[in-house]
Amino acid sequence: MSEIRDLSLYESGERKIEWVRSNMCLLNSVREEFERDKPFEGLRIALSIHLEAKTAYLCRVLAAGGAQMYITGSNPLSTQDDVAAALVHDGLNVFAWHGATAEEYERHIRKVIEAKPNIIIDDGGDLVNMIHTNYPELIENVIGGCEETTTGIIRLIAMNKAKELKFPMALVNNARCKYLFDNRYGTGQSVWDGINRTTNLIVAGKNVVVAGYGWCGKGVAMRAKGLGASVIVTEIDPVKAMEAVMDGFKVMKMEQAAAIGDLFVTVTGCKDVITENSFRVMKDGAILCNAGHFDCEVSVARLRELAESSYNARNNIEGFVMPDGRRLFVIGEGRLVNLAAGDGHPAEIMDMSFAIQALTAAYLVKNKAALNRAPGDMINAVPEEIDNEVARRKLAFWGVEIDELTPEQKEYLNSWSV
Ligand code: NAD
Ligand code: SAH
Numbered sequence: 001m002s003e004i005r006d007l008s009l010y011e012s013g014e015r016k017i018e019w020v021r022s023n024m025c026l027l028n029s030v031r032e033e034f035e036r037d038k039p040f041e042g043l044r045i046a047l048s049i050h051l052e053a054k055t056a057y058l059c060r061v062l063a064a065g066g067a068q069m070y071i072t073g074s075n076p077l078s079t080q081d082d083v084a085a086a087l088v089h090d091g092l093n094v095f096a097w098h099g100a101t102a103e104e105y106e107r108h109i110r111k112v113i114e115a116k117p118n119i120i121i122d123d124g125g126d127l128v129n130m131i132h133t134n135y136p137e138l139i140e141n142v143i144g145g146c147e148e149t150t151t152g153i154i155r156l157i158a159m160n161k162a163k164e165l166k167f168p169m170a171l172v173n174n175a176r177c178k179y180l181f182d183n184r185y186g187t188g189q190s191v192w193d194g195i196n197r198t199t200n201l202i203v204a205g206k207n208v209v210v211a212g213y214g215w216c217g218k219g220v221a222m223r224a225k226g227l228g229a230s231v232i233v234t235e236i237d238p239v240k241a242m243e244a245v246m247d248g249f250k251v252m253k254m255e256q257a258a259a260i261g262d263l264f265v266t267v268t269g270c271k272d273v274i275t276e277n278s279f280r281v282m283k284d285g286a287i288l289c290n291a292g293h294f295d296c297e298v299s300v301a302r303l304r305e306l307a308e309s310s311y312n313a314r315n316n317i318e319g320f321v322m323p324d325g326r327r328l329f330v331i332g333e334g335r336l337v338n339l340a341a342g343d344g345h346p347a348e349i350m351d352m353s354f355a356i357q358a359l360t361a362a363y364l365v366k367n368k369a370a371l372n373r374a375p376g377d378m379i380n381a382v383p384e385e386i387d388n389e390v391a392r393r394k395l396a397f398w399g400v401e402i403d404e405l406t407p408e409q410k411e412y413l414n415s416w417s418v
Pocket of ligand 2: 049050051052054055074075123124148149150173182186292293294295336339343344345346350353
């Protein structure tokens with residue numbers, strides 16, 4: 001039972017999955033444990049994460065743990081049809097294809113929810129939203145779920161506060177082994193991979209404007225500097241703005257940066273970060289892209305209204321011609337540039353994020369009686385032991401050894417009188 005573009009593409013998908021598998025040492029070790037312990041035997045998992053090779057390997061690891069998998073993507077442009085085909089060829093249930101329309105995207109989410117999942121693995125909240133809004137009768141089947149990204153967590157916290165969240169959710173993004181590496185180094189590298197392979201232009205010497213200096217923004221700005229750009233940061237949080245200044249970046253308002261930027265990257269999770277007043281003053285040839293949750297950070301809809309015409313400038317780049325003749329370029333429809341115009345974060349990074357996903361999903365099943373599950377108290381942190389275990393295993397795979405506290409040091413660090 002699946003809905004994908006073309007099953008015959010599976011061999012190409014299989015090669016992609018094999019490539020990442022050989023670079024995902026943590027998931028390989030989790031897979032061995034799951035094959036032995038079968039933590040998900042008899043359970044159905046609904047998963048919505050960017051459907052490319054690393055996610056596919058996560059799905060295989062969960063299936064190795066006994067789960068029946070129901071899979072969809074978390075963005076219509078990040079699904080890779082050959083990867084989806086490889087999973088279906090394996091017997092997993094996939095509902096996703098590249099370039100899905102809004103209606104198709106919603107239908108695919110409905111399909112995985114209609115499978116009556118016991119565990120939900122979400123990226124941005126689409127599955128959690130769908131089950132609460134349209135399938136409340138299926139909520140009782142759900143043991144709990146995991147959320148992958150910052151914006152998804154903001155939404156869960158709001159739902160929980162309003163007592164609308166009806167099952168326990170674990171905040172995978174907030175584990176240290178997730179946001180410190182995935183958001184910073186993963187986004188830092190994959191955003192530039194997406195921009196560079198799509199534009200094939202030089203970054204050195206350009207004025208690069210990074211909107212948002214959170215974990216993702218720090219990574220994007222750091223790598224832009226490494227590529228030789230002159231980096232400008234925009235922020236709304238005074239402390240983050242100060243951090244950017246101390247890290248050596250120029251900080252200013254977007255309306256000032258708009259007039260001097262050559263290349264803009266938004267990573268705020270907010271909306272209308274680059275909009276009409278900026279479009280009006282941007283230089284001819286300015287390139288805009290987004291790496292935050294949704295395609296409303298750069299107001300592409302407003303740009304389309306303001307522009308006289310638009311054209312396909314290059315694969316995945318739309319050129320907008322303004323009434324005064326200036327051309328503004330948008331990569332990947334203003335959706336996550338690293339996934340809509342690239343393969344997302346590298347395998348070794350998703351290895352950490354997905355090891356946390358897999359181990360936390362097993363934790364939810366094993367500890368379901370001990371989870372926070374009262375109305376208004378459905379939010380669960382990823383246990384520190386999982387976070388530390390992921391770091392310990394990764395260091396061991398790298399052959400890196402670290403010191404351990406002696407009993408005397410432990411006492412010293414916990415005392416107040418010496
Ligand atoms: P964060 O909370 O650490 O950082 C966001 C920053 O943006 C904050 O410092 C905030 O003050 C700032 N901000 C908010 N509104 C702003 C505005 N209007 N103008 C300027 N700055 C503004 O979050 P994060 O972990 O860095 O994630 C940022 C976004 O990226 C989220 O939507 C998250 O879901 C998404 N994300 C994307 C990827 C990816 O692969 N592309 C990876 C991880 C997270
Ligand atoms: N539904 C949103 C999803 C937010 S994406 C959307 O509109 O696209 C942000 C998440 O993508 C991050 O937390 C990161 O962990 C994840 N990600 C980045 N690279 C990835 C990859 N190669 N495969 C799967 N997920 C990836």
